[in-house]
Amino acid sequence: MKVLLINGSPNNKGCTYTALSEVAKTLAEQGIETEIVHVGNKDIRGCIGCRKCKTIGKCVFNDVVNEVASKFEQADGIVIGSPVYYASANGTLISFLDRLFYSVPFDKTMKVGAAVVSARRGGCSATFDEINKYFTISGMPITSSQYWNSVHGYTPDDVMKDEEGMQTMRTLGRNMAFLIKCISLGKEKFGLPQKEQRIATNFIK
Ligand SMILES: Cc1cc2nc3c(=O)[nH]c(=O)nc-3n(C[C@H](O)[C@H](O)[C@H](O)COP(=O)(O)O)c2cc1C
Numbered sequence: 001m002k003v004l005l006i007n008g009s010p011n012n013k014g015c016t017y018t019a020l021s022e023v024a025k026t027l028a029e030q031g032i033e034t035e036i037v038h039v040g041n042k043d044i045r046g047c048i049g050c051r052k053c054k055t056i057g058k059c060v061f062n063d064v065v066n067e068v069a070s071k072f073e074q075a076d077g078i079v080i081g082s083p084v085y086y087a088s089a090n091g092t093l094i095s096f097l098d099r100l101f102y103s104v105p106f107d108k109t110m111k112v113g114a115a116v117v118s119a120r121r122g123g124c125s126a127t128f129d130e131i132n133k134y135f136t137i138s139g140m141p142i143t144s145s146q147y148w149n150s151v152h153g154y155t156p157d158d159v160m161k162d163e164e165g166m167q168t169m170r171t172l173g174r175n176m177a178f179l180i181k182c183i184s185l186g187k188e189k190f191g192l193p194q195k196e197q198r199i200a201t202n203f204i205k
Contacts, residue, residue: 008093015118026173053103077112087123109139124150145172
């Protein structure tokens with residue numbers, strides 16, 4: 001069982017990474033393989049809405065989005081980490097997520113998702129909600145923790161001192177491992193939920 005952790009911060013070993021590492025460490029203690037992928041320092045353009053991915057099965061821009069797509073397909077869960085920028089997720093991460101979630105051809109149903117955010121002071125819950133929406137439109141159960149998954153800091157050292165934040169990360173890791181194991185057993189016993197043919201209406205007659 002594997003969880004992919006996405007560092008959406010431009011900083012390789014900053015606050016977001018510190019929070020993600022605590023989740024990864026706890027997941028590993030629970031027997032879950034982990035990989036942290038740094039995307040926030042890449043030059044990632046936004047989605048151009050060409051919809052080419054619907055025919056070629058990947059994004060027309062062959063960059064880190066397509067590299068991560070295959071890792072995402074193999075993973076049982078994904079943790080998306082972002083610093084808070086103006087009470088929102090980092091712009092590069094949003095470009096990455098729009099293109100990743102729109103372009104992948106595989107079924108994401110029952111892959112477990114979790115959002116992790118880091119702020120100096122404010123905007124955590126808005127950013128947390130923003131990231132969770134990628135999961136809730138994709139049939140992906142969300143792992144929750146003892147608080148909304150956020151840490152506070154301007155430096156990794158600050159984050160390490162945020163005891164409640166770090167505990168929230170560890171609880172998240174344990175809850176996520178449990179949920180992934182339950183879903184794996186459930187899939188074996190009951191299979192994935194039945195799917196209807198998708199209806200997509202555009203609010204026009
Ligand atoms: C452009 C920019 C905008 C920011 N906006 C906010 C904000 O709205 N609220 C906040 O508390 N911190 C804000 N910050 C601070 C970062 O969110 C915070 O320091 C975060 O922990 C950095 O994570 P990192 O080390 O992983 O990059 C901002 C930082 C930058 C560079």
